[in-house]
Amino acid sequence: MVRTALTNMLGIEAPLVGFNRSPAVVAEVSNAGGFGVLGASTFTPAELDAALSWIEEQVGGRPYGVDVLVPGHTAQSDPADLIASLRAQIPQGHRDFVEGLLERYGIPELPAGTPTVATDEIASALATGGGGVEALLDVAFSHRISLVANALGPPPPELVSRAKAAGVPVAGLVGQGKHVANQLEAGVDVLIAQGTEAGGHTGTVATMVLTPEVIELAGSVPVLAAGGIASGPQMAAALALGAAGVWCGSVWLSSTEEVTGEAVKRKYLEATSADTVRSPTRTGKPARQLRTAWHDEWDTLGAPSPLPMPLQPMLVQDAWNRIDAAADAGNEDARALESFFIGQVVGGFRRLRPTAEITREIIADCEARLHELARLTATPGEP
Incomplete structure (x- = not known):
């Protein structure tokens, strides 16, 4: 069994953190000996309360955490006024491009009553606080979470103080060494060094380079390696670099x-590790995702440049809702466009498997590889 600063801090069996937006994945990772973290940024407070209550019923006292998007600075504005102001900043040419793309691929309108991602509300919460983020934190701290992570820069003082008062460690994500000082100054208890191999918003520095750099700057604060980790040998490599554990996201997909x-x-099952791209066409910031016809269209001559966050997601989210629904209904042209955030580990996907099986295999294979490495330094004659 591998013991690190992370396992001691969280009271878990193995230094493996599983981040996902699906409550079932979170519960299964924790039950299999890791530490599940729920990505809560797209939840309403009521949905988050229900999800955390369900997770707690499943894990039977095992620890788990929550990841939120809390801006360090917010604007004072009425949410409705802000949304209208933001939407007014989206050029008509961009709207025409997206609508034309959907028409060329024959993507139908959504059937009435189809659940969708509420992009406007998320944009408002990120810009103003809008009560949304604070309400999510109220829900999170009303449950027995064992860690809260903030994936949007250094956590604001209010989050840190609430977490400290509740005895909950705070984790912060960094993509470059220069980000470390701000996170430490903010008071984080754990740093996540996310390399460019990761899915979603990433920088350009590889995990193998970034992790030891962050560890050197972090002092006594534990560092988790993230990006390009979906197997036991990859987890063992992260520990060999000095990480206190690993933060895995793409593998659960x-x-x-x-x-x-x-x-x-x-x-995903058909993709190779070369089939991903860092593109701002979905969120307005470079985010690694599966490269598809969607990205090819944005690369054509005459296509507009993606807008900054939050304008780009406000522009394209309705399109993605339609693409997702059409693709799942069997529309082949929609499937050509279909994409989602994924890291370069997608090239190792062979079949869909239960989360518990994936978790236990990574942990067991990591321990086996560490034993193999230990034998490389053993004195001749020793077992």
Whole structure:
């Protein structure tokens, strides 16, 4: 059994953190000896309360955490006024481009009553606080979470003080060494060094280079390696670099419990590690995702440049809602466009498996590899 500063801090069996938006994945990771973290940024307070209550019923006292997007600075504005102001900043040419793209691929309107991602509300919460983020934190701290992570820069003082008062460690994500000082000054208890191999918003520095750099700057604060970690040997490599554990996200997209649609998962199984791209066309910031016809369209001559966050997601989220629904309904042109955030480990996906199986295999294979490495330095004649 591997013991590190992370396992001691959280009271877990193995230094493996599983980040995902699916409550079932979070519960299964924790039950299999790791530490599940729920990505809560797209939840309403009521949805988050229900999800955390369900997770606690499943894990039977085992620890788990929550990841939120809390801006360090917010604007004072009425949410409705802000949304209208932001939407007014989206050029008509961009609207025409997206609508034309959907028409060329024959993407139908959504059927009435189809659940969608509330992009406007998320944009408002990120810009103003809007009560949304604070309400999510109220819900999170009303449950027995064992860690809160903030994936949007250094956590604000209010989050840190609430976490300290509740005895909950705070984790912060960094993509470059220069980000470390600000996170430490903010009071984080754990640093996540996310390399460019990771899915979602990433920088350009590889995990192998970034992790030891962050460890050197972090002092006594534990560092988790993230990006390009989906197997036991990769986890062992992170520990060999000095990390206190690993933060895994993309690997769960090959699990049966993860809520991503079948159309995307099928494309993941067909993809290689070279089939991802860092693109701002979905969120307005470079985010690693599966490269598809969507990205090819934005690269064509005459296509507009992506807008900054939060304007780009406000521009394209309705389109993605339609693409997702059409792809899952069997529309082949929609499947050509279909994509989602994924790291370069997608090239190792062979089949969909239960989360618990994936978790236990990574942990067991990591321990086996560490034993193999120990034998390389053993005195001749020793076992």
